[in-house]
Amino acid sequence: ETSTTETPKKIQDRTLGGLLPELSEFEPGVSCESRSHQPHRKNYFQPSKELIQRLRRYEARHRKCAGRARSFFRARESQGEKDDGCRYVVWTAIYGLGNRMITLTSAFLYALLTDRVLLVERTKETTNLFCEPIPNASWLLPPEFTYEWLQSLNESSPQRFAHNNFTDYSDTSTGTADFSYIHLIWNNDDEDKTFFCDESQDQLENVPWLFMRADEYLLPSYFFLSRFKADLDALFPDKEAVFNLLGNYLFQPSDVMWTRITRYYRSYLANHDRLVGIQVRTYQPKSPLPNVLEQLQQCILKNDLLPKVIADDGRSVVKPQTSGLQEPNNGSTVVLMTSLESYYYDSLTEYYLSGPTESGESVTIHQPSHDGTQQTGILVHDIKAWAEIYLLSLSDSLITSGWSTFGYAAHALAGIRPWILFGVVDDQVPDPPCVRAKSVDPCYFHIPVGNIKCPSKDVPDDKHIFPYLQSCEDNNNGVKLV
Template identity: 40%
Template structure:
């Protein structure tokens, strides 16, 4: 269907409740209710033929959702990623999410990664909050005493403290990157759980906590200009590279590592071997980032062998570590389950459409909607519609009708309104020509529409996290260029999305509606320059690293792929 016809059809917008009635919620008595509903509907179907076809479709959907949606082969431990040593009631999502993701994962888990995760968990239990080792390390940190720069004078336990910045998508990308850095360097990750993040995620490590205790002495006031930042320490001679001597043979009690996107292109260091040898001497690192800097860790030669063993498939890094680290808390998981089971579970296919409009470069609604229509039409993601509410040809039977659920995730309501109006008002055109056997029933849903981003509000972040997971449970997804929210959702799913291409502002139109990225990996928007002492050139790393490409939506960005 053409975009203008879809726009005209959207004028008639029915109440939301009419859509909600399409997805019945299965409860504890679902089996009993099914019998009571099925008998009269079967009789009606027998007596009235096609008059009961709609009801039979609903019955099929209700029966589907009232039974377990778990494939018998669902892997609760995700190929060994997850430890079985948890009380399931404390975090329902940990072992439940695997029931809703497409099975199996496209990326097998390497035995070496499983081994490294178990080793990390043991180290975190030994050094985490509440242990004697942690108390000793904090006491030294709090004292402000400098310590020897000698490589063999490292503490028994070493830490990286993660500080949040920007929105939820950015936070999840940077936290996975920080955890990967901890795996490579033998550090323990401690997360500053600010009020707006409280309870969003379950504890990922058994028998311990990753939450930074509230009495930790240094959590606020850091920026790229801080004297404690590694770049400024280097600039001021507080620390020096190997071979240049050490500043007074001592190091400050901690180093601040600032990896914000807008500053990465300005830093000549931070991802060279010599820099990481210096950073490795600090027992305490405080890190703030809004970037998926995991990509840049692959540029450090000292880490490559370890990374190759953990990730034989380079395009699997966020997919595997994100599934390992992130488990929505029970409150968020309740939102996910209620919406998924009530509206999405019974569909034959689920299509997620994620729309992110950046206020600083706001694409007009009509322009973005037209691009979504082009993308879904050109790639067969949504069926065309007729200009009538009458179905084409013979009405489909319950066994042939295909139900497609469309999940719209956006801060704005307009995209849902228009798509919902189109598929409510008009019948879908039969595919393959002749007859109505190929007609699809399309139901459009939107969980929330907050209008604006409110990262400072916990309820807003709860809805955002729930919708990231709902998107990840879809069979196919359309996402927005530059969107870290979209990156996280499709990477968790292990799906290459149809990514809406950036707008050509001169034409007010994207030449290509959407593209398929080379991998499911997120993009590092602003990679740092690599002018290292051992390698003075600043060549494009894509030219010399076989598993790197520039991003489809950010030409200067970098992403991992296979």
């Protein structure tokens, strides 16, 4: 089979082609304002019939089971009620918002594939920034699961998956239900990775509670599990659409966010012929980086992503376009820039003030914030991050930084194949500076296939088994769905 090259379509209905539950499903006054408006983005992928059915089935299960999660800590006392068919996968948070969105989406797909219910740790995002996605039920882990208790799940946990003898997953000291802790952050080992073996999935099927801590976009690995493969093919005929569909299902802006997003959009971005989003993320401590600015400018000009400026040295033969304050009407491009720095914004603004554009088009640049450093967990900072990911996703085209899950979340939600800026290594401007992405889906950086030792077979050391899994543009070791 080959992946389709279908591009996302204009979808006009509020359910995004049946992806979202009908508004009437939500209790009056509980739903978010953002749900009651027409689709916000330019294009959406069409969900398959199978996915729509699976989501409705999921919602019913979630409504049945979410409220029973409290009994986790009293499972030993209430043996009789134990087998209600409810099984859970719990998402726990690590790193920044982009990381959280891709791991949460991966956990959700796992829940869809295994008939589990996804519950999420209470974090700034899940309690303040996103709406509850499931009508008449909460996805929040009950408060009994304290931050401290969740933190105690780590590489030393007795319940760490594949590091015990598959006998008893319960915590006898507290009388909890049986559970297993899936450790898939950067320091995972060969045993942890056996999560991606069919045999492990057989064993985990009987464990009612799974707590997952991941820092990557794991879901492309699910395609290697033979038990999920046929199901995934039916749910996602178009592989590149996985995050776009599930992300648009899960991540609606809360009312606080929606007010901010619409206010910003109307004030700065609404009047345009074209909206171009640019996200610049650097990781070196000594930023801002002139080389990254140089790279961005080369990327823009070599690929005609924004109009060129005619150098205006004062002797230019080009007449000033206007002698007054009235704008000539040769088209307008609005650029939304996001970065922790203001340097790239300042420099690009200066560039467009330095002379007229060749086309006579006006270019206006806006950047909503520049907080300097990542401050995940501080509400005012996280609000800006989600607003900016969301606003970027409303663009007509995007330029994003490679290696950045912040950028991945923006372009995957948008359904836009971005121009990806390669990571700057050794202060050199990469050549080429950027490349057009082959799909809208995020990159899965450290694919564990190839070195997983499963009991029956080793997963082949070839990540290109499926035509729809290809190397990422920004990282040869990573793979992405295309």
